[in-house]
Amino acid sequence: MKKIKNFFEDFGAYLLLMKDVFRWPQNMHIFKRKLLFEIQTLGIDSILIVLLVSIFVGAAVVIQLLINLQNPIYPDWIYGYASRKTMMLEFSPTIISLILAGKCASKIASELGTQKITEQIDALEVMGVNTPSYLILPKIIACMISFPLLIVMSIFVSILGGALGALSVGTLSMAAYVDGLRLEYTSMDLVFAIVKVFVYSIIISTVASYRGYSMKGGSVEVGVQSTKAVVQSSIIIMIFDLIITNLFM
Numbered sequence: 176m177k178k179i180k181n182f183f184e185d186f187g188a189y190l191l192l193m194k195d196v197f198r199w200p201q202n203m204h205i206f207k208r209k210l211l212f213e214i215q216t217l218g219i220d221s222i223l224i225v226l227l228v229s230i231f232v233g234a235a236v237v238i239q240l241l242i243n244l245q246n247p248i249y250p251d252w253i254y255g256y257a258s259r260k261t262m263m264l265e266f267s268p269t270i271i272s273l274i275l276a277g278k279c280a281s282k283i284a285s286e287l288g289t290q291k292i293t294e295q296i297d298a299l300e301v302m303g304v305n306t307p308s309y310l311i312l313p314k315i316i317a318c319m320i321s322f323p324l325l326i327v328m329s330i331f332v333s334i335l336g337g338a339l340g341a342l343s344v345g346t347l348s349m350a351a352y353v354d355g356l357r358l359e360y361t362s363m364d365l366v367f368a369i370v371k372v373f374v375y376s377i378i379i380s381t382v383a384s385y386r387g388y389s390m391k392g393g394s395v396e397v398g399v400q401s402t403k404a405v406v407q408s409s410i411i412i413m414i415f416d417l418i419i420t421n422l423f424m
Contacts, residue, residue, distance in 0.1 A: 189385045195307040196315065196384070209313040217279050217314065218321025222328070224278065225271055229329040232270070233336025234343070236261055237352075241344050254347055255355020258337045260364070267329040268368040269416050272375040275322060276408045280383035283314055284404035287387025288397040296388070311388065315380040322376040323369045330368065367423050374419065375412050382408040 200206035240254045287310060290296050299306045334356065341347040386404040390396055 185385075188389060189381070192307055192311075192385055192388060193381060195305065196311045196381075198305060198308045198312075200308055200312065201305060205309075206313060209309075210317055213313045213317035214321055217282070217317050218325065221275060221278060221321070221325060224274065225325050225329050226332050228271065228274060229267065229333040230336035230339070232266060233258070233262060233333030234340030236266070236333075237337035237340035237347075238344055241341070241346055245346075251347060251351030252355035252358055254341065255337070255352040256358045257355070259334060259356050259360070262333040262337070263330050263364045263368050267326050267333060268371040268375070269412065271326060271329045272322065272372060272379070272412055273409055275325070276375075276379045276412060277405050279318065280379050280404040280408045281401040283380065283383035284387035284390075284401040285397050287311070287384060288390040288400050291388060291390045292393060292397065307388065311380075311384040314384060315377065318376040318380040319373060322379075323372045326368060326372045327365075330365075363423075367419075370423075371416065371419050374415055378411050378415065379408045382411065 237254060237258050240257055244253065244257075287296075290310070296306050296310070299309065338349065338352060341349070341352050383404040386400045386407070390400050
């Protein structure tokens, strides 16, 4: 019963914080500058890890398909088709979002938590600044802008990685792989991936921001709340993955 009570208390505090976050910025010039800074730190700085994971997993998926679907009854185009569906519908939007949750959620929570325990947030509030909107809103919007773009990049790179995987095995021609990629392509697959990531970006940024902003205690609590931000956002992502998949499919 205590855990249920704590859950509803946290959820209520989360909603109250979000009510203050989504308010019109007090100074648009400062807001735009902070937004660009957050896009740099949360989005652009995540490109390398997204590219590395995407290219290697894309290659691994195609190699696994070639190993496990070696049967004369399967046409050659099935490997490209199956890898495209896997990358677009599940791997890039969900798995990459979990990696971004580990990188960005911990960063957001630890940054806000450090500002909280060093009383920087209290100093801003004394000056009349709406700290939830000033500190959190740029992070949320930066994630909403950056993450879908990162996922589109991940899809493209993972498909290229799949081509490298096919070349490394040598049993699948590039013509057959490309035919599979082009077979029955529908733009709804890309829309589905972008919608999922858009929801995930809100989850990651808001949960991490709540964990950091509501932090109490000393420096040890920064690590605790950062871990909670990553774990909770990852769990919520998997729950919404099931919900959104059922709604679309």
